[in-house]
Amino acid sequence: MKKTIITSTLALGIGATGLVAGHSANAAENNVDQSKLAQQAQSNSNQLNESPVQKGSYNYNFNQDGTNYNFKSDGTNYTWSYNGYNNGSQEDTNQAQQTSNSGQSQQQAQPQKEQSQQQAQPQKEQSQQQAQPQKEQSQQSTSSDESASSNASSSGSSSDVNGHLKQIAERESGGDTKAVNASSGAAGKYQFLQSTWDSVAPSEYQGKSPTEAPESVQDQAAQKLYDTEGASQWVTA
The missing domain is CATH 1.10.530.10 (Lysozyme)
Structure with a gap:
């Protein structure tokens, strides 16, 4: 990933009456302490966020332990960045943790949902099984009533006799x-x-x-x- 910080020297109280003569070269050529800048970038040092590497414009590029670093300023705005760093800012870390927690919650919720469905299925089947005998009993009762009525009709018998x-x-x-x-x-x-x-x-x-x-x-x-x-x-x- 690439980590880039951009800020303004105006907020730091540095005058912006004009661009100071720039420095655009390899950091080693300008006697820049590459190890110190790399360490500050890796630790997200407040010093890099609060003030530029130096006054005026500059553009330093160098490679330290396989990681490319860049520090740039136009005299008003300045940036610093590096590639290959596996850890992001605190905000990136929090976001990654939230994403991880969200994924974990979804994974936990899925088995609970499946468990609820599995529990509901036997209850549904049991209700259907209980309803079936009642339905059959009702049909048998109706059939018996119809049979008795049919027999009474065929025989012509009356229930009005004392x-x-x-x-x-x-x-x-x-x-x-x-x-x-x-x-x-x-x-x-x-x-x-x-x-x-x-x-x-x-x-x-x-x-x-x-x-x-x-x-x-x-x-x-x-x-x-x-x-x-x-x-x-x-x-x-």
Whole structure:
């Protein structure tokens, strides 16, 4: 790298009424202490920053231990620099440290981010696994409800019949909606006589055998008769 310092002799109280006769030559030719200047440059000496090497203009170039040094002034502004020095100014050092610290922080943050993602992944998978049985259970429950509803619809069964009527149906026909008494002509789940059936059945089933009506219609007709006439209509009651 090249380190260069530029300042002004005006700030140092050196008069700027005109340029002083210049010195532009090799430092050795002007009896300049090269080792001292090199040491001051390497240590970033305040003396080099506060005042020029000498009054007037000059331009000294020399090589010391493989490093090239340059000290220059036009009588007003002066500079000094050298190449090959591995350490920069304090500001460069601080900046390098900040860059290093920033890189280290990013490296530290990356594993933490990856660790958080790795921890979150099993939790997500666990939540999905827990949700799956609940979903399956819900589907099974829905399927069971639909199956029960389908069975009820196919059988034509009604849930509006009271417990006593269920006992009567069991005694009269064993729950058989197609049962017919050969001697009395009573028919259906509740063994209705035709005249009794016509009095409680829906109009579309009046005049027809109770066995032709769905079970739900027979249940409704039986409940209607039970509600209006009571259980006395059935001998087995």
